[in-house]
Amino acid sequence: MTSNQATTERVSKTVNRAGTSGSVWQNETVLAIALFFLTLLLFLLFWEVGANMKWFAKGMPTASKTLSELWWWITHPFFDNGPNDLGIGWNLLISLRRVAIGYIAASAIAIPLGILIGISPIAYKAFNPYVQLLKPVSPLAWLPLGLYIFRDSEKTGIFIILISSIWPTLINTAFGVAKVSPEYLDVAKTLGASKLRTIFKVIIPAALPNIVSGLRISMGIAWLVIVAAEMLLGTGLGYFIWNEWNNLYIPNILVAIFIIGLVGLALDSVFAALEKFVSFGRNA
């Protein structure tokens, strides 16, 4: 009954929309895009005027200066004049490489461990304190420890990514596995499925939406952390910002912020698409 009502509602909505969409300006998406560009334009205008009128801090670059720098960096991504003058493409690849290694290692630990913890209620209770204690620790708090243990900035960076991106995946995997609908397990039991078959064919696919949303949160954290960690490490996007701060050249810092945001957005979209792909009508 409810599904029928929902269908009727949906139909009436579509009819409504189709009925009033005589003008392009009635379309929600068109309006949203228009609003986006309008605010962007206002923001850039305010910035440009404000910087020229010296409303902001001393030495704040204008919008046009920053945009032309952005254009330059985007069109010259790969050059290498030594560690303090490296194309932003190289820096980006260095950061991505560190994130990839640390993140993949973290996932390779977190997913199997999460499954084991989720399957056993005793393990779930026993390991929960560890996870809850370590999860809120700021990733940067691990930095001195990493430097002391590894005596190497590269390994330390990867270590910090690993230790900070392990928790969301671990928690979400364990939670997803623990709350697999008992009905699916009953189906497996009545068919006489072995424990292993139940885990691989039922429990893991059932928990997959949770696992993927854990991976998505972990990726977000890894990307947040790498920039902060690299400021102290020597290469990568974080170091690029730190270096430009030492040069006191603000336009390049703004360019880097924009590129970091853009890459973060792209990484998140990949996982959003993956989440959709594994959901099959469920909302994780």
Place this chain on the structure above:
Amino acid sequence: MDLTSDYGTELPPKFSESAQLSIRQVSKVFPGKKGWFNRMTRTTTRDFLAIEDISLDIEPNTFVTIIGPSGCGKSTLLNMVAGLSMPSSGEILLNTFPITGPGPDRGMVFQTYALMPWMTAEENIRFAVETVHPKMDLKQQHRIVKEHIQLVGLTGAEKKHPHELSGGMRQRVGIARSLAIDPQILLMDEPFGALDALTRGFLQDEVERIWEQKRKTVIMITHSIEEALLLSDRIVMMTRGPAARVNEVLDVPFPRPRNREEIEQHPAYHELKMEMESHLFRETRAVEEARVLSK
């Protein structure tokens, strides 16, 4: 004293020899919380006697319906037959062997379908076949899957995932999955409970048609009197819980194959219906009264 009567006391005559499934003096108690922690925090709960001393023999190839007020332990009884939970006392015999756990000799159809959302209709059925017959060659597996998709009228929807199917179609997949493993007994836990009235009627007719083809032993739980009369050979009426018992077992004499209109013309139809209605009304009223009093 003669020997036969002596023998008779050892083997109570109420247990039939030919029964495929024999439920013998089964009770189920859900133990309350009585640990030291609960006692300290004063959160102890009492034991809950869901089912008390139920005995029932089910002959091969009969369609048995269990009907009773809500919360009377129908599902508890079915879960014990499925082997998903164990009786607290008494035993359940399948072909004279006691049931010790779940197994593919009993197929289960769930009220909420319990289809794996990440598998297509076809894959859901194949998962069951593969699990039960891991060594069967792929061609034969494929044939069984296809056969059962045809049987329940799902041809054309094989590649769809459950969220793309209507409730009625999902339950068809559920029925196909449970039949594909060729169980001796089919257990159905309110299979049409979540469907709207029209779909429900349509699916009942389908189950009647499929039953005529397969003639499997079926135990079905339902709330619907018409459904029970249309489908079953015997109707088991349970009393309200706690400590639910079998109140009466009705034999349904209508000839098969059946259809709705014809059985309504049968002289026994209205009498059976009246009897079930008055039983259900009485029990449900008592359940409601008990609820009001306890508050």
